[in-house]
Amino acid sequence: MMNFTQLVLASHNAGKLKELQAMLGESVHLRSIGEFSSVEPEETGLSFVENAILKARNASRISGLPALADDSGLAVDFLGGAPGIYSARYADGKGDAANNAKLLDVLKDVPEAERGAQFVCVLALVRHADDPLPILCEGLWHGRILTQASGEHGFGYDPLFWVPERECSSAELSPSDKNLISHRARAMDLLRQRLGLK
Numbered sequence: 001m002m003n004f005t006q007l008v009l010a011s012h013n014a015g016k017l018k019e020l021q022a023m024l025g026e027s028v029h030l031r032s033i034g035e036f037s038s039v040e041p042e043e044t045g046l047s048f049v050e051n052a053i054l055k056a057r058n059a060s061r062i063s064g065l066p067a068l069a070d071d072s073g074l075a076v077d078f079l080g081g082a083p084g085i086y087s088a089r090y091a092d093g094k095g096d097a098a099n100n101a102k103l104l105d106v107l108k109d110v111p112e113a114e115r116g117a118q119f120v121c122v123l124a125l126v127r128h129a130d131d132p133l134p135i136l137c138e139g140l141w142h143g144r145i146l147t148q149a150s151g152e153h154g155f156g157y158d159p160l161f162w163v164p165e166r167e168c169s170s171a172e173l174s175p176s177d178k179n180l181i182s183h184r185a186r187a188m189d190l191l192r193q194r195l196g197l198k
């Protein structure tokens with residue numbers, strides 16, 4: 001079985017690094033790609049899988065280490081799955097607050113019953129930059145889009161995401177609770193199984 005004590009995380013998102021490191025525990029040290037380069041690769045894929053593989057290969061090439069990438073986003077039913085892979089770029093790169101404001105505005109007349117959404121996370125692990133067999137794991141988290149932001153934890157769209165099983169927004173969950181039930185937690189669970197880490 002593969003044994004990774006050091007992995008580079010192909011992400012410039014500090015929220016992801018924190019969550020993924022907490023899920024992996026101390027046996028694996030996740031190093032940020034930011035230690036090696038500040039240049040972000042263009043996410044040219046049309047799916048989470050393609051973008052996750054592209055980011056993992058790029059990070060492995062730059063660092064010389066095995067690389068883990070997380071491509072994730074929010075798929076809103078009423079919008080046919082948008083913003084999806086474009087979640088980070090929804091408001092043209094103006095950041096989380098602008099993305100959230102745009103989503104609230106687009107959905108402002110949509111009734112509660114039609115506000116279903118899922119967070120999606122695809123993790124891709126490559127042993128080296130040209131690895132022909134990346135490990136891919138997917139996690140989904142079903143919820144609803146709120147009509148106003150609520151909560152201070154997490155990052156991205158967390159303040160807008162209602163978690164039915166906890167009756168609060170995902171930004172109102174403690175970080176450790178979010179890490180038990182999120183899309184990222186589900187994908188990481190599968191990855192840990194694949195790597196024989198549990």
Ligand SMILES: O=c1nc[nH]c2c1ncn2[C@H]1C[C@H](O)[C@@H](COP(=O)(O)OP(=O)(O)OP(=O)(O)O)O1
Binds near residue numbers: 087155182
């Ligand atoms: O748990 C989450 N809670 C709230 N929002 C989330 C979550 N997970 C993904 N998201 C949002 C943030 C961003 O708008 C997009 C990910 O975009 P995505 O390209 O995968 O990540 P990113 O550009 O922030 O960092 P990077 O590509 O360097 O890993 O979905």
Ligand SMILES: [Mg+2]
Binds near residue numbers: 043088
């Ligand atoms: Mg990105």
